[in-house]
Amino acid sequence: xxxxxDSDCINCDMCExxxxxxxxxxxxxxxxxxxxxxxxxEGHYPExxxxxxxxxxxxxxxxxxxxxxxxxxxxxxxx
Ligand code: SF4
Ligand code: SF4
Numbered sequence: 216x217x218x219x220x221d222s223d224c225i226n227c228d229m230c231e232x233x234x235x236x237x238x239x240x241x242x243x244x245x246x247x248x249x250x251x252x253x254x255x256x257e258g259h260y261p262e263x264x265x266x267x268x269x270x271x272x273x274x275x276x277x278x279x280x281x282x283x284x285x286x287x288x289x290x291x292x293x294x
Contacts, residue, residue: 217253217280218263220246223273230265236292239265257282258289
């Protein structure tokens with residue numbers, strides 16, 4: 216678990232195209248982040264792009280993962 220979208224999401228579609236890992240998809244009611252694909256943007260960008268894109272700040276940090284864990288996920292996705 217890294218970042219997650221809370222129930223305030225208004226489905227504005229701003230975050231989905233910004234994710235370099237295709238971790239964001241539309242769920243049953245709101246957008247969701249796949250924790251198996253989210254690297255907090257490690258490997259691509261210095262900051263989480265979805266957080267920067269969200270106009271209502273409804274994406275928050277979940278369980279903190281180490282940089283090594285995030286980069287290992289990046290390598291598994293894109294290696
Ligand atoms: S932090 Fe980056 S990798 Fe994770 S969901 Fe947001 S844009 Fe995608
Ligand atoms: S940018 Fe924020 S409000 Fe818009 S779809 Fe993504 S999480 Fe929801």
